[in-house]
Amino acid sequence: MKAKEISVIVRTNASMNLSTLFRAPSPLFPPPHSTATSRTNATENIAIEGRNLNFSITTRQGKVVPILQDCSLRIPSGQFWMLLGPNGCGKSTLLKILAGLLSPTGGTMYVKGPKSFVFQNPDHQVVMPTVEADVAFGLGKFNLTNDEVRSRVSKALDAVGMSNYLKRSVQTLSGGQKQRVAIAGALAETCKVLLLDELTTFLDESDQFGVIKAVRNSLDSSEEVTALWVTHRLEELEYADGAVYMENGEVALQGDAASIMSYIRARQSAYIKQINS
Numbered sequence: 001m002k003a004k005e006i007s008v009i010v011r012t013n014a015s016m017n018l019s020t021l022f023r024a025p026s027p028l029f030p031p032p033h034s035t036a037t038s039r040t041n042a043t044e045n046i047a048i049e050g051r052n053l054n055f056s057i058t059t060r061q062g063k064v065v066p067i068l069q070d071c072s073l074r075i076p077s078g079q080f081w082m083l084l085g086p087n088g089c090g091k092s093t094l095l096k097i098l099a100g101l102l103s104p105t106g107g108t109m110y111v112k113g114p115k116s117f118v119f120q121n122p123d124h125q126v127v128m129p130t131v132e133a134d135v136a137f138g139l140g141k142f143n144l145t146n147d148e149v150r151s152r153v154s155k156a157l158d159a160v161g162m163s164n165y166l167k168r169s170v171q172t173l174s175g176g177q178k179q180r181v182a183i184a185g186a187l188a189e190t191c192k193v194l195l196l197d198e199l200t201t202f203l204d205e206s207d208q209f210g211v212i213k214a215v216r217n218s219l220d221s222s223e224e225v226t227a228l229w230v231t232h233r234l235e236e237l238e239y240a241d242g243a244v245y246m247e248n249g250e251v252a253l254q255g256d257a258a259s260i261m262s263y264i265r266a267r268q269s270a271y272i273k274q275i276n277s
């Protein structure tokens with residue numbers, strides 16, 4: 001099966017799971033260990049909500065290993081949030097649960113649909129010969145006219161700053177440009193929630209900020225799109241409206257980007273003091 005087909009099946013299965021797996025969002029709950037002030041309030045339109053999400057795996061020896069423990073988060077519609085934390089703390093696992101790619105072993109969640117999961121390696125989902133064909137790829141299921149397809153492709157490429165690349169072969173694109181084409185594909189399908197898994201890990205600085213700015217611009221040009229972005233790179237936080245910080249499989253803190261930045265910086269300097277003492 002081609003990679004592109006896998007990504008489309010992922011999208012389809014994810015929305016099919018919504019009715020069985022996701023329950024209605026609760027009107028209000030505070031994150032369990034939050035100290036930072038979040039922009040959210042009870043009257044806001046919530047795009048992503050998880051409550052006490054747990055995930056564990058069972059080893060071949062029958063031992064249950066907890067990966068996520070009581071993770072709660074809530075992200076308002078139209079905002080760009082980041083999911084940060086040390087290696088192995090559970091960020092990708094939580095993102096995959098929110099995408100419907102993994103089933104939680106406990107807890108409840110709601111994610112507005114349609115939603116799309118964008119993989120770290122763009123070659124896993126950008127496989128059509130040209131940019132135009134790739135962005136149009138997922139539109140077959142909508143029964144659109146050629147003009148409507150062209151209009152959606154053009155609007156989506158505009159949102160990610162790739163309008164001039166319409167006829168380009170995808171083989172000639174950089175990693176970051178391919179990521180932007182993958183995001184445009186999701187936008188063309190009128191995706192409401194983008195779940196983005198460490199897109200910039202292997203990109204150079206120029207490509208890295210090209211992708212972040214493309215996501216930021218996509219959200220700014222449509223109030224309906226929400227993005228959750230997993231990253232290790234603290235400098236990316238300045239583009240976010242809010243962030244969730246994880247440690248050891250738990251949500252340690254969630255709030256506005258500045259508060260999360262201060263929290264992480266304080267943790268880093270405490271750590272540096274500790275190793276220097």
Ligand SMILES: Nc1ncnc2c1ncn2[C@@H]1O[C@H](COP(=O)(O)OP(=O)(O)OP(=O)(O)O)[C@@H](O)[C@H]1O
Pocket residue numbers: 057067085086087088089090091092093094
């Ligand atoms: N299928 C699995 N089997 C065994 N362990 C797993 C499995 N999936 C995840 N884990 C473990 O769960 C923990 C969380 O993994 P996850 O990939 O979600 O972390 P992460 O925060 O995204 O890490 P990184 O920043 O390094 O990408 C890790 O210790 C990982 O080894």
